[in-house]
Amino acid sequence: MRGCRPSRLPGDGPAALPLQPETATPAVHPCMGQPLITLHDKAFRPYLSASEIAQAIDQVAARLNADYAGRRPLFVVVLTGGFMFATDLLKRFTGDCEIVFIRVASYEGTGSTGKVQEIMGLREDISGRDIILVEDIVDTGTTLHHLLPTLEANNPASIEIAAMFYKPASLRYPLTLNYMALEIPNDFVVGYGLDYDGLGRNLPDVYVAA
Ligand code: 5GP
Ligand code: MG
Numbered sequence: 140m141r142g143c144r145p146s147r148l149p150g151d152g153p154a155a156l157p158l159q160p161e162t163a164t165p166a167v168h169p170c171m172g173q174p175l176i177t178l179h180d181k182a183f184r185p186y187l188s189a190s191e192i193a194q195a196i197d198q199v200a201a202r203l204n205a206d207y208a209g210r211r212p213l214f215v216v217v218l219t220g221g222f223m224f225a226t227d228l229l230k231r232f233t234g235d236c237e238i239v240f241i242r243v244a245s246y247e248g249t250g251s252t253g254k255v256q257e258i259m260g261l262r263e264d265i266s267g268r269d270i271i272l273v274e275d276i277v278d279t280g281t282t283l284h285h286l287l288p289t290l291e292a293n294n295p296a297s298i299e300i301a302a303m304f305y306k307p308a309s310l311r312y313p314l315t316l317n318y319m320a321l322e323i324p325n326d327f328v329v330g331y332g333l334d335y336d337g338l339g340r341n342l343p344d345v346y347v348a349a
Pocket of ligand 2: 220
């Protein structure tokens with residue numbers, strides 16, 4: 140079972156914040172005093188509070204503000220899951236910036252290329268731009284592994300990835316992940332933009348399968 144809060148809080152350092160295992164199985168979350176929730180057929184227990192999430196975003200936003208001062212980045216938000224993180228992150232970005240939203244469709248190619256990603260909604264010319272790709276979660280990294288070359292083919296000046304959650308134990312590709320807000324274990328989480336079969340995206344806290 141997993142802890143109810145990160146073992147390191149944002150003030151502890153600049154890296155993404157790992158969560159550590161916990162031994163007990165609380166029927167009621169000890170940190171927030173909230174009961175289990177049910178989405179479709181599954182029970183979930185509270186895992187991270189909205190205030191813990193907000194603190195982690197403060198840290199990422201502070202680093203982006205420093206690193207992108209005077210650069211006018213283009214935030215490219217990957218829908219659907221990235222919408223809530225993008226909203227909170229962008230409110231904290233103090234410099235000039237632009238925002239676009241994309242969707243990614245994946246399908247198996249018929250040839251030797253394997254999995255192909257199609258980007259929908261990117262009408263802007265990104266050549267010469269500083270791109271910050273905004274994702275809900277980096278899990279295996281498969282999505283980004285296929286998406287990044289497609290973006291790079293359009294000759295941006297730079298591409299960085301900002302994600303609310305990152306599961307280091309799941310990562311299968313060598314990605315440069317400089318702006319991860321929170322590291323989490325390899326568990327299925329819902330809330331804060333993330334869904335279980337369509338439900339749960341609206342929850343301000345994050346829950347894990349009970
Ligand atoms: P990838 O494995 O390509 O890094 O992640 C692909 C997508 O899987 C993520 O963008 C997210 O939509 C979904 N995903 C990965 N882990 C989780 C999780 O713990 N919960 C939910 N709801 N979706 C996840
Ligand atoms: Mg995603």
